[in-house]
Each structure stands twice: as structure tokens, then as C-alpha cells.
Amino acid sequence: MKSVYNKSDLLEIIARLDKISTGSERQWGTMGPAQMLAHCTEALKIPAGESKPPRLFLGRIIGSAIKNIALSEKPFRKNSPTDPSFVIKEEKDVNQEREKLKYLLEKFHQAGIEKCSDHPHTFFGKLTPEEWGVLGYKHLDHHLRQFGC
Numbered sequence: 001m002k003s004v005y006n007k008s009d010l011l012e013i014i015a016r017l018d019k020i021s022t023g024s025e026r027q028w029g030t031m032g033p034a035q036m037l038a039h040c041t042e043a044l045k046i047p048a049g050e051s052k053p054p055r056l057f058l059g060r061i062i063g064s065a066i067k068n069i070a071l072s073e074k075p076f077r078k079n080s081p082t083d084p085s086f087v088i089k090e091e092k093d094v095n096q097e098r099e100k101l102k103y104l105l106e107k108f109h110q111a112g113i114e115k116c117s118d119h120p121h122t123f124f125g126k127l128t129p130e131e132w133g134v135l136g137y138k139h140l141d142h143h144l145r146q147f148g149c
Contacts, residue, residue, distance in 0.1 A: 001073065003133035004140070010109050013140050014102055016149045022094050024147040028078040035088040036143050037097035041104055042086050043139055047132035048108045049117035053085055059123035067124040071134055076142040083122045108136070 002009040017037075024033040031039060045051035056063075070076070108116075116129035127135065 001071075001134050002137045002141075003130070004105060004109055004136040005113060005130070005133035007109070009137055010105060013137065013144070014105065016144045017098055017102060017140075019149040020094060020098060020144070020147055024094075024149070026146055027148060029146055031088065031146075032091070033147055034092035034094040034097045035090075036146065037094065037101050038088040038092050039082070039086050040140055040143055041097065041101045042088070044101070044104050044108060044136060046119055046121065047116050047127075047129075047136065048104060048111070049115070049119070050104075052117075052119045053083070053122050055120055055125065056083060056122050059121075059125065063121070063124045067127075067131075070124060070138070071131055075145070076138060078146075080142070085122070 002012075004010050004013065020033050020037065022033060026032070026036075029036075042051070046053065113129040113133070116132050118126075120126050121132075121135070124135075
């Protein structure tokens, strides 16, 4: 299973991030490329220990039942729901947002499994560091596919 903790998987994601530009066209959803990059940064802040958002009510009810599906080999489906606190509405600069995300990805990767936050995912609840690594990869892959990268 691919993970942002694996160096080769991280390098693949970074190379794909470098293809995102202001002209990248989304295949689905409503975010522009810079908003998507900012959204991914916000999500990665949880396992990196930089953010501790509360659990969603619906996640408390069904999150653990769906967690295994999210962590499977199957890619996330198009237009999957997101935590409203991770929806980026304001316009952003794509180059600045790409660099912020790449910086946080490198920092998270270098810190390693030992430094992964134990704060629960807003929907799925408690995740192991290994699960955070897989989920991080799948989330980024989902949004990069959203923009054809």
C-alpha cells in the first residue's frame, strides 16, 4: 500500500504536485487548483500535529465502519464528502500553496512514524501512524487525479 512515509511514494506525489498550475482544470468538484492544495495542507496538519479539529458527529457514528474501505487499495470516489472545516473558499496563489504543501509533506515524512500525532481523524477516528501515511497518500492521489495529475 502506498504511503507518504515511503520515500518513493512521496517523490511521486511531489512530482505530481509540480504539475499543478493555475491552468490545471478540475475533472470534478468545485475547488480550483490553489484551493485544492490549501485543502490538502489543512488535512495533513492533523497527523503532522499542527491542527486538532474536533470529530464530526456523523464520523462518531459511522466513521470506524467506513475506515477499512478508506484504507483499502480502492481509490476514493469522485465528489467524496469532506469535513466543512477543510473547505477552502477564498482564492489562493497556486505556487505558494504548492510550496506550503510540499514543505509540510517533507516535514511530516522526515519526522517519521514516531512523531505522527495521535489526534483522531475528524471522520474515521483513531488512526495508527501507518494508517495516517496511507490515508495521506490516498487523499493527495485523489485530489491530484481530480486535476488530471
